[in-house]
Amino acid sequence: MLGVDGLNLAMMIADSGLIDTAVNELMDNIQLLIAAENRGVNTSVQNHLLKWRGQVKKKMTNVCETERFQQELALYQEVIHWDENTFFRKIPEVLQQLEWHSAFYTTARQLCEQKKNFSNPMFPRYFCDQWYNSLSNALKQAQVMELEANKEKVLDDLYQRIETLRSMDQVTDTDDVQSIHRLWNMASAKLGKVDLAVMKKHAEFLKKHKEIQQIAESLGRMASEVDDPDLQRASIETLQLVEEQSDQATDDIVGVHQSDDLNKILPNEMLFLAHPELEVIFYKHLIDKRLLNYRMQGKSRTLSKVTTSKPANAQVDIEKGPFVVCIDASGSMNGFPEQCAKAVAYALMQIALADNRDCYVVIFSTQIITYQLTKQDGLREVCDFLSYTFKGGTDLELALSDAIKTMHSDRYKNADLVVISDFMAPKPSQELNDAINTLKAQHNRFHAISLSRYGNPQLMEIFDYSWRYYPGIIGRLIKSRSSVK
Secondary structure, eight states: OOOOOOHHHHHHHHHHTHHHHHHHHHHHHHHHHHHOOOHHHHHHHHHHHHHHHHHHHHHGGGGGGGGOOOOOOHHHHHHOOOHHHHHHHHHHHHHHHHHHHHHHHHHHHHHHHHHGGOOOTTTHHHHHHHHHHHHHHHHHHHHHHHHHHHHHHHHHHHHHHHHHHHHHHHOOOOOOHHHHHHHTTTTTTTOOOOHHHHHHHHHHHHHHHHHHHHHHHHHHHHHHGGGOEEEEEEEEEEEEEEEEEESOOOOEHHHEEOOOOOGGGGGGGGGGGGHHHHHHHHHHHHHHHHHHEEEEEEEEEEEEEEEEOOOOTTTTOBOOOOEEEEEEEEEGTTTTTHHHHHHHHHHHHHHHHHHHHEEEEEEEESSSSETTTTTHHHHHHHHHHHTOOOOOOHHHHHHHHHHHHHHHSSSGOOOOEEEEEEOOSSSOHHHHHHHHOOOOOOHOOOEEOOOOOOOOOOHHSSSSSSEEEEEEESOOEEEEEOOOO
16 A cells, blocks of 8 residues: 655655745746846845745645644554455544544545445555545645745745835945845845934944044954965855756656556546446556556756865955944943944944944943844844943943853854943953953954043053044044054
8 A cells, every 4th residue: 555754745745846936926026126126136036035945845844744634644654554354344433533634534435435345455545545645635735825825924025125125225325236135134124214314324424434434444354364274265155056857847748657646647547447347457557556657757946055166375265254343332422422333333234244244233331232233134233223322331341251252152253353432441350351362362353442532541452453533523543553462
């Protein structure tokens, strides 16, 4: 008798082309809108849908793990191993179990009500074969429903991201494809007029104060200046759609062969079922896989990872780590220094987008609040951060301790920690100083941007690089290299 594994059956249906058809329908649905809206977004949408393709396939496969299907599959697996006597004796119990949760119940009852079937030794096999088809159809229907529900969600998400990017045209003038792609990844949150007004305000402030932009650009370049072979990318993995010849695809009929596939059976084989005397021959051929079937052939398309290596030369691509931006949110930073600090963070976020880096912001006073500006709903995080009002005292050591704890991982290799403060605080403890030096030895860099002329000089010495920008009518920009202990 036929055996069935629920997971393999679900995978077979999920791989049948339903998802690829859905992806193509989605692309056709928004193609014109994308082309009219943003140059470079088309590629982002394609990548987004390829990622969604994998996610929805997993969800469709998991449909078979619901209680309804698990119970029926378990019962089916039990029945197909019964001998004929056990089958005819226990089939009434099977019908009772199928009654409340199986789409096959009505068909099963009708088959069992035909008394002649109980004298046919091939009936158990035929019964289980029909049951298998019912399970397959029910699972396919459930997967289609799951696919349709997810298709609606991803379509809403795509339109939301397109709308958010259109709104972002007011606050960013980047034409860089990489930056647009990162903005797309951050655009899952809906932005209101207040959010856009906040970002526009700081974008305009940044344009007026070129010195702040210069600081951010200098910070962005420093990751590329590290001479460390361990930080060089040796290979790159990309996803490509690969076409292969497959007998499972149904593009063309290329011949005839013997098999047990009832979906591809030749019409003349069905004649055996028209005569009771020949019906046994049909089932015998089905068991022996000798029914004449059309042989189908076509091209299947699968998403495969392709790895390419880059030659080692003077222009190697350095892995640039994330920005970790610690901002003093004490009351002494209120006003113009607060605007400068937020503008620096906003500029670093834009550089992170272009360089495919992460950007984390830690606001500290007597407590710590963190923002991850480059995650899926990063634009919402940006708006929340820019709207925060500075107040309270200063606990720089608390912020540095928390940042150091976070940076002890591979994810923060070659990271840039940037502290923006007036640095009116005591010198850090020796324990904290030792922890900073350990991270420096691992190619992490520590930067200070001082927004006051009264900062503690001993505190500034722990940083690799320091900038002093004194907000006032005449801003002054001083960059210096501090001594590294």
